[in-house]
Amino acid sequence: MxxxxxxxxxxxxxxxATPLAAGLAQQIxxxxxxxxxxxxxxxxxxxxxxxxxxxxxxxSDLSQLVDHKMIEVVGLCDVDQRQLDGWTMDSKNDKGxxxxxxxxxxxxxxxxxxAYAKLDKNFDAMCCSTADHMHxxxxxxxxxxxKHVYCQKPLARGAWENRALADAAARMPSVVTQMGTQRIxxxxxxxxxxxxxxxxxxxxxxxxxxxxRPAGWWPQGNPRPEGTDPIPEWLSWxxxxxxxxDRPYKNGYTPFAWRGTIDWGTGAFxxxxxHMLDVPxxxxxxxxxISAMCNPTKASSDQFPESExxxxxxxxxxxxSKDGLTLKWFDxxxxxxxKALGLPEGWEGGEQGKNAVKGDGGVILVGEKGTxxxxxxxxxxxxxxxxxxxxLDRKDFEAAFKQTNHWHNWVDACLAGKKDACASRFxxxxxxxxxxxxxxMSCVEPGKVLEYDAAKCIFKNSAAASAALRNPYRxxxxxxxxx
Numbered sequence: 001m002x003x004x005x006x007x008x009x010x011x012x013x014x015x016x017a018t019p020l021a022a023g024l025a026q027q028i029x030x031x032x033x034x035x036x037x038x039x040x041x042x043x044x045x046x047x048x049x050x051x052x053x054x055x056x057x058x059x060s061d062l063s064q065l066v067d068h069k070m071i072e073v074v075g076l077c078d079v080d081q082r083q084l085d086g087w088t089m090d091s092k093n094d095k096g097x098x099x100x101x102x103x104x105x106x107x108x109x110x111x112x113x114x115a116y117a118k119l120d121k122n123f124d125a126m127c128c129s130t131a132d133h134m135h136x137x138x139x140x141x142x143x144x145x146x147k148h149v150y151c152q153k154p155l156a157r158g159a160w161e162n163r164a165l166a167d168a169a170a171r172m173p174s175v176v177t178q179m180g181t182q183r184i185x186x187x188x189x190x191x192x193x194x195x196x197x198x199x200x201x202x203x204x205x206x207x208x209x210x211x212x213r214p215a216g217w218w219p220q221g222n223p224r225p226e227g228t229d230p231i232p233e234w235l236s237w238x239x240x241x242x243x244x245x246d247r248p249y250k251n252g253y254t255p256f257a258w259r260g261t262i263d264w265g266t267g268a269f270x271x272x273x274x275h276m277l278d279v280p281x282x283x284x285x286x287x288x289x290i291s292a293m294c295n296p297t298k299a300s301s302d303q304f305p306e307s308e309x310x311x312x313x314x315x316x317x318x319x320x321s322k323d324g325l326t327l328k329w330f331d332x333x334x335x336x337x338x339k340a341l342g343l344p345e346g347w348e349g350g351e352q353g354k355n356a357v358k359g360d361g362g363v364i365l366v367g368e369k370g371t372x373x374x375x376x377x378x379x380x381x382x383x384x385x386x387x388x389x390x391x392l393d394r395k396d397f398e399a400a401f402k403q404t405n406h407w408h409n410w411v412d413a414c415l416a417g418k419k420d421a422c423a424s425r426f427x428x429x430x431x432x433x434x435x436x437x438x439x440x441m442s443c444v445e446p447g448k449v450l451e452y453d454a455a456k457c458i459f460k461n462s463a464a465a466s467a468a469l470r471n472p473y474r475x476x477x478x479x480x481x482x483x
Contacts, residue, residue, distance in 0.1 A: 042415060043070075045415055047070055052077045052127065053077070055083035055255055065407050077112050077115045110239060111239055124148060127150040132156070132259070136155075139156075140165060149176075153429075154433045154436055157266055159437040159469040163430060163457055165430045168426075173419065175419065176418070177426040177427075181278050188375065188380055189279050193279040193283050200383055201366075201369050201371060202367040204365050205367065206326050207327045210362070212359055223302055229248075237249045243471070262303060262468060266440045269329055269331060269440040274433065275377075276363050277363065280365060285318075286435065287454075289435055289438055289452050292439050293310065293442060297332065297334075308331055309328065310330075310443075312442075314327070335357075342371065348373070406424075409423070438450075
Protein backbone atom coordinates (compact mmCIF):
# COMPACT_ATOMS: atom_id res chain seq x y z
CA MET A 1 0.00 0.00 0.00
CA UNK A 2 1.25 3.47 -0.88
CA UNK A 3 2.93 5.20 2.08
CA UNK A 4 3.25 2.00 4.11
CA UNK A 5 6.70 0.81 3.02
CA UNK A 6 9.74 1.20 5.31
CA UNK A 7 13.31 1.90 4.34
CA UNK A 8 15.92 -0.45 5.84
CA UNK A 9 17.08 2.33 8.17
CA UNK A 10 13.52 3.01 9.35
CA UNK A 11 12.96 -0.69 9.95
CA UNK A 12 16.11 -1.06 12.06
CA UNK A 13 15.32 1.99 14.19
CA UNK A 14 11.78 0.78 14.71
CA UNK A 15 13.00 -2.67 15.69
CA UNK A 16 15.43 -1.24 18.21
CA ALA A 17 13.38 1.31 20.05
CA THR A 18 9.64 1.23 19.41
CA PRO A 19 7.33 -0.89 21.58
CA LEU A 20 4.83 -1.16 18.68
CA ALA A 21 7.42 -3.22 16.81
CA ALA A 22 7.86 -5.68 19.65
CA GLY A 23 5.88 -8.43 17.95
CA LEU A 24 8.00 -8.42 14.80
CA ALA A 25 11.22 -7.86 16.70
CA GLN A 26 10.40 -10.74 19.03
CA GLN A 27 10.12 -12.99 15.99
CA ILE A 28 13.60 -11.83 15.02
CA UNK A 29 14.91 -12.44 18.53
CA UNK A 30 13.54 -15.97 18.62
CA UNK A 31 14.77 -16.97 15.19
CA UNK A 32 18.12 -18.03 13.90
CA UNK A 33 20.09 -15.08 12.53
CA UNK A 34 17.72 -13.17 10.20
CA UNK A 35 18.91 -13.91 6.69
CA UNK A 36 18.18 -10.42 5.35
CA UNK A 37 20.40 -8.80 7.96
CA UNK A 38 23.42 -11.10 7.74
CA UNK A 39 25.86 -12.34 5.14
CA UNK A 40 27.68 -15.61 4.79
CA UNK A 41 31.02 -15.72 6.60
CA UNK A 42 33.90 -18.13 6.39
CA UNK A 43 37.53 -18.26 7.44
CA UNK A 44 38.51 -16.23 4.39
CA UNK A 45 36.07 -13.41 5.21
CA UNK A 46 36.79 -10.19 7.02
CA UNK A 47 34.62 -9.84 10.13
CA UNK A 48 33.24 -6.29 9.95
CA UNK A 49 33.18 -4.96 13.50
CA UNK A 50 31.31 -2.12 15.20
CA UNK A 51 32.93 -1.16 18.52
CA UNK A 52 30.64 0.39 21.14
CA UNK A 53 32.62 1.86 24.04
CA UNK A 54 36.20 2.78 23.14
CA UNK A 55 37.88 3.86 26.40
CA UNK A 56 39.17 1.94 29.41
CA UNK A 57 38.50 -1.75 28.90
CA UNK A 58 36.95 -0.81 25.57
CA UNK A 59 40.34 0.43 24.42
CA SER A 60 41.91 -2.86 25.47
CA ASP A 61 39.17 -4.86 23.73
CA LEU A 62 39.56 -2.90 20.53
CA SER A 63 43.35 -3.15 20.55
CA GLN A 64 43.13 -6.92 20.88
CA LEU A 65 40.48 -7.30 18.18
CA VAL A 66 42.26 -5.03 15.70
CA ASP A 67 45.29 -7.30 15.96
CA HIS A 68 43.31 -10.18 14.43
CA LYS A 69 44.15 -10.23 10.72
CA MET A 70 40.54 -10.99 9.73
CA ILE A 71 38.97 -8.00 11.56
CA GLU A 72 37.81 -4.91 9.72
CA VAL A 73 36.60 -2.15 12.04
CA VAL A 74 33.77 -0.25 10.31
CA GLY A 75 32.53 1.90 13.18
CA LEU A 76 33.40 3.33 16.59
CA CYS A 77 30.82 4.57 19.08
CA ASP A 78 31.20 6.25 22.46
CA VAL A 79 29.24 8.76 24.54
CA ASP A 80 32.60 10.36 25.42
CA GLN A 81 34.05 12.29 22.48
CA ARG A 82 37.51 12.10 24.04
CA GLN A 83 37.51 8.34 23.63
CA LEU A 84 36.63 8.64 19.95
CA ASP A 85 39.30 11.30 19.47
CA GLY A 86 41.83 9.01 21.15
CA TRP A 87 41.67 6.69 18.18
CA THR A 88 42.83 9.47 15.84
CA MET A 89 45.93 10.46 17.79
CA ASP A 90 49.54 9.26 17.79
CA SER A 91 49.37 6.42 20.29
CA LYS A 92 51.41 3.62 18.71
CA ASN A 93 51.43 -0.15 19.05
CA ASP A 94 54.55 -2.33 19.16
CA LYS A 95 54.75 -2.18 15.35
CA GLY A 96 54.98 1.60 15.40
CA UNK A 97 51.48 2.02 13.96
CA UNK A 98 49.24 4.82 15.22
CA UNK A 99 45.63 4.04 16.09
CA UNK A 100 44.54 6.20 13.18
CA UNK A 101 46.69 4.21 10.76
CA UNK A 102 45.11 1.00 11.99
CA UNK A 103 41.56 2.34 11.51
CA UNK A 104 41.65 4.54 8.40
CA UNK A 105 38.43 6.36 7.62
CA UNK A 106 36.37 4.56 10.24
CA UNK A 107 32.91 6.03 10.93
CA UNK A 108 32.31 7.43 14.43
CA UNK A 109 29.07 7.79 16.41
CA UNK A 110 27.93 8.98 19.83
CA UNK A 111 24.63 7.01 19.80
CA UNK A 112 24.79 3.25 19.24
CA UNK A 113 21.25 3.26 17.84
CA UNK A 114 22.34 5.62 15.09
CA ALA A 115 25.37 3.43 14.44
CA TYR A 116 23.16 0.35 14.05
CA ALA A 117 20.79 2.17 11.70
CA LYS A 118 23.43 3.76 9.49
CA LEU A 119 25.79 0.80 9.28
CA ASP A 120 22.92 -1.69 9.16
CA LYS A 121 23.89 -4.53 6.79
CA ASN A 122 27.49 -3.26 6.61
CA PHE A 123 28.62 -4.78 9.91
CA ASP A 124 28.67 -8.40 11.03
CA ALA A 125 29.61 -8.17 14.69
CA MET A 126 29.58 -5.79 17.64
CA CYS A 127 31.79 -5.51 20.71
CA CYS A 128 30.25 -3.73 23.74
CA SER A 129 32.46 -2.20 26.46
CA THR A 130 30.17 0.35 28.10
CA ALA A 131 28.89 0.89 31.64
CA ASP A 132 27.17 -2.27 32.95
CA HIS A 133 23.61 -0.96 32.70
CA MET A 134 23.89 -0.60 28.91
CA HIS A 135 25.35 -4.05 28.18
CA UNK A 136 21.98 -5.78 27.83
CA UNK A 137 20.15 -3.33 25.54
CA UNK A 138 23.14 -2.80 23.25
CA UNK A 139 23.85 -6.53 23.02
CA UNK A 140 20.25 -7.67 22.65
CA UNK A 141 19.54 -5.12 19.92
CA UNK A 142 22.57 -6.39 17.98
CA UNK A 143 21.48 -10.01 18.44
CA UNK A 144 17.99 -9.08 17.21
CA UNK A 145 19.70 -7.95 14.00
CA UNK A 146 21.56 -11.25 13.70
CA LYS A 147 24.94 -9.76 14.65
CA HIS A 148 27.64 -11.66 16.54
CA VAL A 149 28.32 -10.09 19.95
CA TYR A 150 31.30 -9.80 22.29
CA CYS A 151 30.28 -8.06 25.55
CA GLN A 152 32.43 -7.07 28.48
CA LYS A 153 31.72 -8.55 31.89
CA PRO A 154 29.43 -8.58 33.72
CA LEU A 155 27.14 -9.62 30.89
CA ALA A 156 24.33 -7.43 32.24
CA ARG A 157 23.48 -5.47 35.35
CA GLY A 158 20.19 -7.11 36.37
CA ALA A 159 19.33 -10.77 36.93
CA TRP A 160 16.42 -10.65 34.49
CA GLU A 161 18.55 -9.07 31.75
CA ASN A 162 21.20 -11.75 32.17
CA ARG A 163 18.59 -14.48 31.88
CA ALA A 164 17.07 -12.82 28.80
CA LEU A 165 20.45 -12.67 27.04
CA ALA A 166 21.22 -16.29 27.90
CA ASP A 167 17.85 -17.44 26.58
CA ALA A 168 18.12 -15.32 23.42
CA ALA A 169 21.56 -16.73 22.65
CA ALA A 170 20.23 -20.26 23.07
CA ARG A 171 17.49 -19.50 20.52
CA MET A 172 19.97 -18.18 17.95
CA PRO A 173 22.27 -20.98 16.80
CA SER A 174 23.94 -18.85 14.13
CA VAL A 175 24.80 -15.92 16.45
CA VAL A 176 28.19 -16.29 18.15
CA THR A 177 28.55 -14.67 21.57
CA GLN A 178 31.35 -14.21 24.10
CA MET A 179 31.56 -12.42 27.46
CA GLY A 180 34.83 -10.62 28.12
CA THR A 181 36.42 -12.73 30.84
CA GLN A 182 39.77 -13.14 29.13
CA ARG A 183 41.43 -14.92 32.04
CA ILE A 184 39.40 -18.06 31.26
CA UNK A 185 41.73 -18.72 28.31
CA UNK A 186 44.84 -18.95 30.52
CA UNK A 187 46.49 -22.23 31.43
CA UNK A 188 46.06 -21.51 35.14
CA UNK A 189 42.27 -21.33 35.06
CA UNK A 190 41.94 -24.13 32.55
CA UNK A 191 44.02 -26.36 34.83
CA UNK A 192 41.80 -25.58 37.82
CA UNK A 193 38.74 -26.39 35.73
CA UNK A 194 40.22 -29.74 34.75
CA UNK A 195 40.82 -30.62 38.41
CA UNK A 196 37.18 -29.86 39.21
CA UNK A 197 35.98 -31.98 36.30
CA UNK A 198 38.12 -34.83 37.54
CA UNK A 199 36.52 -34.60 40.98
CA UNK A 200 39.87 -34.28 42.74
CA UNK A 201 38.29 -32.71 45.85
CA UNK A 202 35.03 -34.64 45.58
CA UNK A 203 31.54 -33.14 45.71
CA UNK A 204 31.87 -29.45 46.58
CA UNK A 205 29.98 -28.08 49.58
CA UNK A 206 31.41 -24.58 50.09
CA UNK A 207 33.02 -21.91 47.93
CA UNK A 208 34.80 -18.88 49.40
CA UNK A 209 35.59 -15.94 47.09
CA UNK A 210 36.97 -12.49 47.85
CA UNK A 211 38.53 -9.33 46.48
CA UNK A 212 39.89 -6.18 48.12
CA ARG A 213 37.95 -4.01 45.63
CA PRO A 214 36.58 -1.39 45.46
CA ALA A 215 39.72 -0.47 47.48
CA GLY A 216 39.98 2.98 45.91
CA TRP A 217 39.17 1.85 42.38
CA TRP A 218 35.75 3.52 42.59
CA PRO A 219 33.57 4.93 45.42
CA GLN A 220 31.00 2.81 47.26
CA GLY A 221 28.91 3.24 50.38
CA ASN A 222 28.15 6.94 49.84
CA PRO A 223 24.74 8.66 49.64
CA ARG A 224 23.54 10.05 46.35
CA PRO A 225 25.31 13.36 45.72
CA GLU A 226 23.22 16.50 45.86
CA GLY A 227 23.00 19.24 43.27
CA THR A 228 24.25 19.21 39.70
CA ASP A 229 27.41 20.08 37.81
CA PRO A 230 27.75 21.44 34.26
CA ILE A 231 27.79 18.63 31.73
CA PRO A 232 31.20 18.57 29.99
CA GLU A 233 31.09 19.32 26.30
CA TRP A 234 32.75 16.00 25.52
CA LEU A 235 30.00 13.96 27.25
CA SER A 236 26.57 13.01 25.90
CA TRP A 237 24.97 12.64 29.33
CA UNK A 238 21.55 11.50 28.12
CA UNK A 239 23.20 8.76 26.07
CA UNK A 240 25.23 7.68 29.10
CA UNK A 241 22.03 7.40 31.16
CA UNK A 242 20.49 5.34 28.38
CA UNK A 243 17.92 2.95 29.84
CA UNK A 244 18.52 4.05 33.47
CA UNK A 245 16.44 6.56 35.43
CA ASP A 246 17.14 10.24 34.79
CA ARG A 247 19.36 12.07 37.29
CA PRO A 248 21.48 15.24 37.26
CA TYR A 249 25.09 15.00 36.15
CA LYS A 250 27.80 15.15 38.81
CA ASN A 251 31.53 15.32 38.22
CA GLY A 252 33.17 11.94 38.58
CA TYR A 253 30.26 9.75 37.52
CA THR A 254 32.09 8.77 34.35
CA PRO A 255 34.31 7.38 32.89
CA PHE A 256 34.76 4.89 35.77
CA ALA A 257 33.16 5.80 39.10
CA TRP A 258 29.74 4.65 37.87
CA ARG A 259 30.59 1.05 38.84
CA GLY A 260 29.68 1.59 42.49
CA THR A 261 26.27 3.14 41.71
CA ILE A 262 23.42 0.62 41.94
CA ASP A 263 21.58 2.07 38.93
CA TRP A 264 24.58 1.54 36.65
CA GLY A 265 26.91 -1.13 38.01
CA THR A 266 27.18 -4.34 39.97
CA GLY A 267 29.83 -3.31 42.49
CA ALA A 268 32.82 -5.44 43.42
CA PHE A 269 30.76 -8.67 43.39
CA UNK A 270 29.63 -8.29 39.79
CA UNK A 271 32.94 -6.86 38.61
CA UNK A 272 35.49 -9.28 40.03
CA UNK A 273 33.16 -12.21 40.63
CA UNK A 274 33.07 -12.79 36.88
CA HIS A 275 36.83 -13.33 36.76
CA MET A 276 37.01 -15.52 39.86
CA LEU A 277 33.84 -17.58 39.75
CA ASP A 278 33.40 -18.24 36.02
CA VAL A 279 35.29 -21.54 35.82
CA PRO A 280 34.01 -22.91 39.17
CA UNK A 281 30.44 -21.89 38.27
CA UNK A 282 30.55 -23.54 34.84
CA UNK A 283 32.30 -26.70 36.02
CA UNK A 284 30.00 -27.13 39.02
CA UNK A 285 26.93 -26.40 36.89
CA UNK A 286 25.45 -24.26 39.65
CA UNK A 287 22.41 -22.77 37.90
CA UNK A 288 20.10 -20.42 39.83
CA UNK A 289 20.58 -19.86 43.56
CA ILE A 290 17.99 -20.49 46.25
CA SER A 291 18.74 -17.47 48.44
CA ALA A 292 21.13 -14.62 49.16
CA MET A 293 21.94 -12.51 52.23
CA CYS A 294 24.23 -9.49 52.52
CA ASN A 295 25.97 -8.17 55.63
CA PRO A 296 27.36 -4.76 54.62
CA THR A 297 29.55 -2.07 56.11
CA LYS A 298 28.59 1.54 55.34
CA ALA A 299 25.50 0.77 53.30
CA SER A 300 23.78 3.27 50.98
CA SER A 301 20.58 3.29 48.94
CA ASP A 302 22.47 4.79 45.97
CA GLN A 303 25.73 2.83 46.01
CA PHE A 304 26.86 -0.67 46.83
CA PRO A 305 28.35 -1.10 50.33
CA GLU A 306 31.87 0.03 51.10
CA SER A 307 32.54 -3.57 52.11
CA GLU A 308 30.40 -6.66 52.58
CA UNK A 309 30.08 -10.36 53.07
CA UNK A 310 27.37 -12.19 51.11
CA UNK A 311 26.05 -15.74 51.45
CA UNK A 312 24.44 -17.31 48.37
CA UNK A 313 22.98 -20.82 48.55
CA UNK A 314 22.45 -23.34 45.73
CA UNK A 315 20.56 -26.60 45.58
CA UNK A 316 22.34 -29.95 45.11
CA UNK A 317 23.48 -31.42 41.81
CA UNK A 318 25.90 -34.13 40.67
CA UNK A 319 28.93 -31.89 41.40
CA UNK A 320 27.91 -30.65 44.86
CA SER A 321 27.27 -32.24 48.23
CA LYS A 322 23.84 -33.76 48.80
CA ASP A 323 22.88 -30.68 50.83
CA GLY A 324 23.80 -28.30 48.04
CA LEU A 325 26.48 -25.62 47.96
CA THR A 326 27.06 -22.40 49.87
CA LEU A 327 28.98 -19.52 48.26
CA LYS A 328 30.50 -17.03 50.71
CA TRP A 329 31.65 -13.76 49.12
CA PHE A 330 33.82 -11.03 50.74
CA ASP A 331 34.98 -7.65 49.41
CA UNK A 332 36.24 -4.20 50.44
CA UNK A 333 38.81 -5.51 52.93
CA UNK A 334 36.80 -8.40 54.37
CA UNK A 335 38.29 -11.88 53.95
CA UNK A 336 37.44 -15.45 54.89
CA UNK A 337 38.96 -16.92 58.02
CA UNK A 338 41.78 -18.68 56.18
CA LYS A 339 43.10 -20.34 59.32
CA ALA A 340 39.71 -21.88 60.05
CA LEU A 341 39.73 -23.47 56.60
CA GLY A 342 42.74 -25.52 57.67
CA LEU A 343 45.14 -24.34 54.99
CA PRO A 344 48.84 -24.65 55.83
CA GLU A 345 51.41 -21.86 55.91
CA GLY A 346 52.49 -20.86 52.40
CA TRP A 347 49.34 -22.20 50.73
CA GLU A 348 49.06 -19.05 48.59
CA GLY A 349 51.34 -20.49 45.94
CA GLY A 350 54.38 -18.24 45.87
CA GLU A 351 54.81 -14.47 45.86
CA GLN A 352 52.25 -13.87 43.09
CA GLY A 353 49.73 -15.97 44.96
CA LYS A 354 50.29 -13.98 48.16
CA ASN A 355 49.69 -10.76 46.29
CA ALA A 356 46.45 -12.15 44.89
CA VAL A 357 45.17 -13.14 48.31
CA LYS A 358 45.19 -9.56 49.61
CA GLY A 359 44.64 -7.95 46.20
CA ASP A 360 42.43 -8.95 43.31
CA GLY A 361 41.37 -12.05 45.22
CA GLY A 362 40.80 -15.72 44.66
CA VAL A 363 38.61 -18.71 45.42
CA ILE A 364 38.79 -21.59 47.87
CA LEU A 365 36.58 -24.61 47.21
CA VAL A 366 35.84 -27.04 50.04
CA GLY A 367 34.94 -30.53 48.89
CA GLU A 368 34.17 -33.76 50.67
CA LYS A 369 37.62 -35.16 49.78
CA GLY A 370 39.77 -32.05 50.00
CA THR A 371 40.20 -28.30 49.56
CA UNK A 372 41.31 -26.36 46.49
CA UNK A 373 42.93 -22.93 46.25
CA UNK A 374 41.85 -21.51 42.86
CA UNK A 375 43.75 -18.23 42.24
CA UNK A 376 42.46 -15.61 39.84
CA UNK A 377 45.53 -15.83 37.57
CA UNK A 378 49.29 -16.34 37.25
CA UNK A 379 49.54 -19.20 39.72
CA UNK A 380 48.40 -22.80 39.73
CA UNK A 381 45.44 -24.24 41.59
CA UNK A 382 46.58 -26.23 44.61
CA UNK A 383 44.88 -29.10 46.42
CA UNK A 384 45.04 -29.93 50.14
CA UNK A 385 43.80 -32.94 52.07
CA UNK A 386 43.66 -32.76 55.87
CA UNK A 387 45.59 -29.49 55.70
CA UNK A 388 48.48 -31.01 53.75
CA UNK A 389 49.37 -30.20 50.12
CA UNK A 390 48.80 -32.88 47.50
CA UNK A 391 51.47 -33.09 44.84
CA LEU A 392 49.85 -33.18 41.41
CA ASP A 393 51.66 -33.93 38.17
CA ARG A 394 50.91 -31.24 35.54
CA LYS A 395 53.21 -32.59 32.81
CA ASP A 396 50.48 -34.11 30.63
CA PHE A 397 48.28 -31.04 31.01
CA GLU A 398 51.05 -28.59 30.15
CA ALA A 399 52.09 -30.67 27.15
CA ALA A 400 48.53 -30.70 25.81
CA PHE A 401 47.59 -27.13 26.69
CA LYS A 402 47.53 -24.56 23.90
CA GLN A 403 47.39 -20.91 24.97
CA THR A 404 44.71 -18.99 23.08
CA ASN A 405 43.50 -15.40 22.87
CA HIS A 406 39.99 -14.92 24.28
CA TRP A 407 39.13 -12.12 21.83
CA HIS A 408 40.53 -13.98 18.84
CA ASN A 409 38.69 -17.15 19.86
CA TRP A 410 35.46 -15.22 19.37
CA VAL A 411 36.52 -13.87 15.96
CA ASP A 412 37.55 -17.34 14.81
CA ALA A 413 34.26 -18.80 16.05
CA CYS A 414 32.28 -16.10 14.19
CA LEU A 415 34.08 -16.87 10.93
CA ALA A 416 33.77 -20.64 11.40
CA GLY A 417 30.14 -20.50 12.57
CA LYS A 418 31.00 -22.45 15.73
CA LYS A 419 29.31 -20.70 18.64
CA ASP A 420 30.13 -23.54 21.06
CA ALA A 421 33.84 -22.82 20.59
CA CYS A 422 33.47 -19.77 22.87
CA ALA A 423 34.29 -20.53 26.50
CA SER A 424 32.16 -17.64 27.83
CA ARG A 425 29.21 -17.76 25.43
CA PHE A 426 26.11 -16.00 26.67
CA UNK A 427 24.19 -19.20 27.41
CA UNK A 428 26.70 -19.91 30.17
CA UNK A 429 27.82 -16.41 31.10
CA UNK A 430 24.27 -15.12 31.45
CA UNK A 431 23.37 -17.71 34.05
CA UNK A 432 26.53 -17.03 36.07
CA UNK A 433 25.99 -13.26 35.93
CA UNK A 434 22.38 -13.76 37.00
CA UNK A 435 23.78 -15.28 40.20
CA UNK A 436 26.26 -12.43 40.62
CA UNK A 437 23.47 -9.89 40.23
CA UNK A 438 21.42 -11.69 42.88
CA UNK A 439 24.37 -11.57 45.28
CA UNK A 440 25.18 -7.95 44.48
CA MET A 441 21.61 -6.67 44.75
CA SER A 442 20.97 -8.46 48.04
CA CYS A 443 22.58 -5.38 49.63
CA VAL A 444 19.34 -3.48 49.00
CA GLU A 445 17.81 -5.22 52.01
CA PRO A 446 20.80 -6.09 54.21
CA GLY A 447 20.76 -8.76 56.90
CA LYS A 448 17.75 -10.56 55.45
CA VAL A 449 17.75 -13.96 53.78
CA LEU A 450 16.21 -13.15 50.40
CA GLU A 451 14.51 -16.15 48.77
CA TYR A 452 14.99 -16.28 45.01
CA ASP A 453 12.24 -17.29 42.61
CA ALA A 454 14.22 -18.49 39.59
CA ALA A 455 11.17 -18.79 37.33
CA LYS A 456 10.31 -15.10 37.76
CA CYS A 457 13.79 -13.68 38.46
CA ILE A 458 12.59 -11.99 41.65
CA PHE A 459 13.08 -12.25 45.39
CA LYS A 460 9.94 -13.79 46.88
CA ASN A 461 10.16 -11.80 50.10
CA SER A 462 11.51 -8.37 49.10
CA ALA A 463 9.85 -6.01 46.64
CA ALA A 464 12.69 -3.48 47.02
CA ALA A 465 15.46 -5.95 46.28
CA SER A 466 13.42 -7.49 43.45
CA ALA A 467 13.12 -4.07 41.83
CA ALA A 468 16.92 -3.88 41.68
CA LEU A 469 17.00 -7.14 39.72
CA ARG A 470 14.99 -5.61 36.87
CA ASN A 471 15.03 -1.84 36.50
CA PRO A 472 12.39 -0.40 34.15
CA TYR A 473 13.82 1.16 30.99
CA ARG A 474 13.35 4.85 30.32
CA UNK A 475 10.73 5.70 27.74
CA UNK A 476 12.21 5.64 24.25
CA UNK A 477 14.94 3.15 25.21
CA UNK A 478 12.90 -0.05 24.94
CA UNK A 479 14.53 -3.00 23.15
CA UNK A 480 12.67 -6.06 21.90
CA UNK A 481 13.29 -9.00 24.20
CA UNK A 482 14.00 -6.70 27.17
CA UNK A 483 11.16 -4.17 27.27
